[in-house]
Amino acid sequence: MKKWSAGLAFILMFSVVLSACSSGTSKEAGSGKDDKNDGGTDKVVELKFTTWGELTADSVEKKLADQFNDSHPNIKVTFEPVPGDGYGTKLTTSLAAGQAPDVFLIGEGDYFKYVDKGVVEPLDDYLKSDSSFKTDIFQPDLINMGKINDKLYYLPKDFNPLALWYNKRMFDEAKIPYPDAKWTWDDMISAAKKLTKKDDKGKVKEFGFNATKWEYPIYIYLWLNGTDIGNEDGTKAEGFMNSDKTVAAMEKYVAMTKGDDRVSPTPQDTETLGGDSSMFMTDKLAMMVTGRWVKGDLDKSDVQYGSALIPTGEGGERASIIAAAGWAMNANGKHKKEAFELMKWLSGTEAQKARSEKGQVLPATVAELDQVKSKEVVDKPVIEMMDYAKKPISMRSANAPIFTEEFNKAIEKVLLDKSTVKDALDEAAKTVDSKIKK
């Protein structure tokens, strides 16, 4: 036993020495690199940028990188895509190690978080000193999204506004007119009731609408009812997450998935039936509120579908959320001027055209988007929804994960019949506020 502990002590000591050594050498290597860059200003500057997905050799981003290299002989940019699942972890750890790419892509849900951590460079000064590039070529909503505390941090790559998608065959079969611009949520729910079909045993086999547990459609519904799960700057849940309005709205929302006259699959149903879009494609779901990314899958199947504006509230109010991805500059990058050049190229008109060429994404620039709007029937309501976009709590506060975690837990409890809406939301609001205080 004694021998063993002595051995362990030796190993620990040795490892301390060794780790000290290794950090020393890595520092040296780092400074060596610096010298090289400082020494020759006329030398080629090397930049890296990263996205999730786009892993194929002929991806648009890869081509854009090649074109950028051709037109900028003094900059050599490398494109390093990461598979979607590991993107957040990879980016975070590379930021920690100081090895992060000069330009990286961030999803709108994380816009606030990365700025809050101070790892994203504000772009206002670069824009001021560069008269050749104006942000007014972009949709104002998208630039507005990229602004946090009155500073611009993100330039748009692509975006997906939420809209209502409906299955035409199911509507035709039930002899119901397609959703129109005048629809309120109540109109939609009553249509969904007509579209829901049960088998002989009383089991629902075709659903009218998916009242998903995904937060975005829920936020939209809450906004239309004049409420939200938190206050504007995300510091308080009491009186918001459990306000009378929220409780009433959520009771109505949850009622869509519960009881004998339910119109929506439960999250469990959706999971076991392969997800909402595959239910939609196999004529088991008539309507859903989701982002335009779903179009890619729908086009591959033979489902007949259309898109419409998300229904209004009682008084005709509208609201939507834009899901977007924006380019961010690494605040600790070594070549920020060059990185800004790259960002201009990656978000600029040429890049927008290249990406939207085949219709997979919508262009973020006004001129190009107007063109799409005049041609594409299915995309028209989707683009129109942009005008009503609001910022969800995740884009307003670094506390958002606390709000969403407790809110989701509360809804899960309600759906599993473990609590009433009011009790669950009261408890959630209390927990959120106590966690924020810490």
Place this chain on the structure above:
Amino acid sequence: MRNSRSERAGYLFILPWFLGLLIFTLGPMLFSLVLSFSKWDIITGIGSIEFVGLDNFKAIFHDELFYQSLKVTFIFALVSVPLYQVVSILIALLLNMRTRGMKIFRMIYFMPSVIPAVAVSMMWIMIFNPEYGILNRALEWFGIDGPAWLQDPSYALGALIVMGIWGVGNTIIIYLSGLQGVPDELYEAAQLDGAGPIRRFMSVTVPMISPTIFFNLIMGIIGGFQYFTQAFVMTNGGPLNSTLFYNLYLYNKAFVSYEMGYASALSWILFAIIMIFTLIVIRSSSMWVYYNGDDERD
């Protein structure tokens, strides 16, 4: 001279392994020990590590989810470790019989252990699917309306435990080799003394394979407390945290909310728990583990 040279060669041979241990195991362990007394969100780099003393541990002992994850993990370990051992021994006994084609059966039972855990998990998600899953279809023949296994908080943990039985091939193989080490003459002697099959199993087989049981028990306890992959892939802790295993909670703290200090503290608590249970088993082993040849020494 020759002696010291060969000694040096010996050290050189173990050097790669030893360096690997230092750099990839002991180094990170030491780092995580330091982190467990600090606050760190990773993103802002090593410079932002902030020493907070025992704050992480204090917070953990007031953390509802910590207790929930402990509860889930303990239930899992308490049920699954003995269950898997019993099932493994029973199957190993069957596979130890001398019948034709036994090699094929052995292969069949071992095969699941070769398949990656993620692939196995995906397959079981389909088996457990309440609508289309083969399990509920089979129950339907008997007129039973099967539950939504993985989506129902009262069944999810049980479903994972049952699923684990399918993957005990490794344990079976070790028991099998233990069984084959039991000398036939002991059975013959017992039989001559009039011992029936059950008596022979209890008085000959169990004591003779007790070192194997001892080994498998320790490995089982360690594996049980570190259960992660299947829960991560299949339920991600849900529904209602009913499958929030300790390691899954630890992972979420580290790589979802990026609270590295908190996660490191959690990992050291787990280390202590596993250490205690392993020590209990080791200490108790003198009472029930029989090593052939020990008698002569006494």
